[in-house]
Amino acid sequence: MTRGIAQTLSEPKLRSLLVELGRAATRFRFEVAPNPCVGAAILSDGEVIARGFHEVWGEAHAEVHVFDEAERTGIPRERWDALVLTLEPCTSHGKTPPCIDRILESGISCVVVGALDPDPRHQGEGLRRLQAAGVEVVLLEDVTPLAKVAPHFQTWLDNERIRRPRPWTIAKWAQTRTGQLVPPQGVGGGRWISGPESLREVQILRGRVDAIVTGIGTVLADDPRFTVRPPGNLLKPPRRVVLDSRLRTPPTATLLKTPGEGEAGGPVDVLCIGGASSERHRALEVAGAHVHPFHVATDDGVNLRDVQTWLWDQGCRRVLLEAGPRLLTHYLKSGFVDQVRVYTGVVNGGQGPSMGEWLGKLKFHERIDREWGTDAVLEGFLREDRRRG
Numbered sequence: 001m002t003r004g005i006a007q008t009l010s011e012p013k014l015r016s017l018l019v020e021l022g023r024a025a026t027r028f029r030f031e032v033a034p035n036p037c038v039g040a041a042i043l044s045d046g047e048v049i050a051r052g053f054h055e056v057w058g059e060a061h062a063e064v065h066v067f068d069e070a071e072r073t074g075i076p077r078e079r080w081d082a083l084v085l086t087l088e089p090c091t092s093h094g095k096t097p098p099c100i101d102r103i104l105e106s107g108i109s110c111v112v113v114g115a116l117d118p119d120p121r122h123q124g125e126g127l128r129r130l131q132a133a134g135v136e137v138v139l140l141e142d143v144t145p146l147a148k149v150a151p152h153f154q155t156w157l158d159n160e161r162i163r164r165p166r167p168w169t170i171a172k173w174a175q176t177r178t179g180q181l182v183p184p185q186g187v188g189g190g191r192w193i194s195g196p197e198s199l200r201e202v203q204i205l206r207g208r209v210d211a212i213v214t215g216i217g218t219v220l221a222d223d224p225r226f227t228v229r230p231p232g233n234l235l236k237p238p239r240r241v242v243l244d245s246r247l248r249t250p251p252t253a254t255l256l257k258t259p260g261e262g263e264a265g266g267p268v269d270v271l272c273i274g275g276a277s278s279e280r281h282r283a284l285e286v287a288g289a290h291v292h293p294f295h296v297a298t299d300d301g302v303n304l305r306d307v308q309t310w311l312w313d314q315g316c317r318r319v320l321l322e323a324g325p326r327l328l329t330h331y332l333k334s335g336f337v338d339q340v341r342v343y344t345g346v347v348n349g350g351q352g353p354s355m356g357e358w359l360g361k362l363k364f365h366e367r368i369d370r371e372w373g374t375d376a377v378l379e380g381f382l383r384e385d386r387r388r389g
């Protein structure tokens, strides 16, 4: 017998549960962007027996977590009355299988949803498929509107962005108290500003993006690896992309060496401007890089719009920008940064330009300031209308 939702919880209770789930889901907003934040619960005999959230971009959606959690309670599936979701379930295959399949497979007889999928290409499809399979569907529209629960997702679905897609771009940098990206001479081996906890956190972030983008200035100054190391996920390391107009990347760069034991590195792409030395092009390819000449160049180097389009065409949806002040400010000026993570270490002074002025100019529509180890961390989504400096 179908135990309808009416017998388990009243509408006001469902509404307040949805609001509570929506609020809790936003805890993960910086981890899941550009995906929406989603919360889920399963009810049995009118009580919440499990909660689940979308916690990490590219990994399990809220539906998967909530079903796993409900299984762990030992309460048999026949006694699960309803699945409550802040957002209509997905029907398409992205980084993970469609949630609709998991819902149907669970045999749950009722699904309560607090908002429709805002993407016109999928809107209503999840609910139609549930109904077609005989599942009771309750839509409490706009109890958990995207504008409140995941405003960044609306940015992602912006018409202009759908027309000319580009990856979600997270700019991450470490700065001294004066906003400089290079420590004073003799401090941190000339490189390290943030503490060990932050360095570990960056490894986790690297394991959750499709590409790391940097500039030749950083490659020449630091000879970085841009690999993923524990506690980051080593299973699918991001591509490493160097913007290098004139192919100054040395073929002996550490980036091009086989990653050491216990670390993983994605393929290396060097993006130059057309007409760069064919000799250096060949030497880099022999060293293992993939060199891509770009037709359009500006005084500032490789055209960033073309870079963003190219990254999208390579399948990159979430990209981490780890560059020096020159490329970083050019990205910010161009309006291509969606999210920032800034570590301010306990270092006074420094060398080179300060990002302090930029930070003062940026406008956030969501922002948190937190402490992490010895560092202060600012994390936020940039406001669409105020990204450019």
Ligand SMILES: NC(=O)c1ccc[n+]([C@@H]2O[C@H](COP(=O)([O-])OP(=O)(O)OC[C@H]3O[C@@H](n4cnc5c(N)ncnc54)[C@H](OP(=O)(O)O)[C@@H]3O)[C@@H](O)[C@H]2O)c1
Pocket (backbone or CB within 6 Å): 172, 173, 174, 175, 180, 181, 182, 191, 193, 214, 215, 216, 217, 218, 219, 221, 222, 243, 244, 245, 246, 248, 300, 301, 302, 303, 304, 322, 323, 324, 325, 326, 327, 328, 330, 331
């Ligand atoms: N603290 C941190 O988080 C952090 C992170 C990274 C680097 N750093 C430090 O930053 C310093 C290097 O700074 P940087 O500003 O020289 O390096 P960068 O921003 O990494 O690289 C700049 C170079 O990228 C090339 N480029 C290609 N296309 C570009 C475009 N569209 N816009 C801008 N640049 C483009 C340009 O050289 P071409 O014209 O030759 O192509 C430019 O000189 C190093 O000392 C490094 O240690 C610090």
